Amino acid sequence: MSDSDSEVQFKKTLKGIEYIIYNCPVCGSSLNSPVDEIGMRETCPECDQKFIVPGQEQLEARRSAAKRKRDEAEVAALLRIEQAKFRDRDSRVGEKSPLSQTETESYPASNLSEEEDLYLSKRAMFASNPVGFVLSLLMVPFFGIGLLILIVWYLQCLGSSLRVTNKRSILRSGLFSKHTSDVLHRDVRNIQVSQGIMNRMFGVGSIGISSSGQSDFEIFIKGVEDPYKAKTIIDKVRLNR
16 A cells, blocks of 8 residues: 555545545645545646545455355354244244245145144254354355345245145245145155264255155255155155055
8 A cells, every 4th residue: 555545544424425635745735535536637726737536456455255144244244044944943843833924925835635744844944054144144244145045045945844744745946936846655665864973063964855756856945954854754654645
């Protein structure tokens, strides 16, 4: 940073207009200019010499600091949302949580008689991949790449959920354009549950469900709460039908 830049002071008028106070690099007279004129050529009214309005480096540093502060605030908000989800989940351990009216209406209507909701889990964000979450936080200062990853990841989790009833399993994905896939329990051929060490610590995992007519998983979702609970429910229905 140049000597002239180091002496620049940023001020605001009562109307919120920002300007800078600095000294003429030729005669040392105290001058002021609007922030928008930083880097432009000016003429000193005292010595009539031309110069470049200083403050470019300080202005860029101020803008970078403001952007970093906004990014950190957005990341902190996302983290608070995830923490609230886990506090709510812990408070509901062992309880049956019926679907709210909003959640029920978001799934396709069914003509199956006496269909009862037994399990519902949205895709967790932090718990499904804590290492990736921390790495994304560390990348936030680098041109906002980490923040972009977190926002896209959050939207994907927000729009993905698994619902298990006494008749079928339903996967919903997509926040703006929704896609659903369901498998009747009587048609289930294979159920696979996967939990890594970190997933087991946070009580989440992946589950895949395929029917007798398909070789691949028709339903597959990562990061759902207690995937073995969903498998147990499906197995009980299959055995008792």
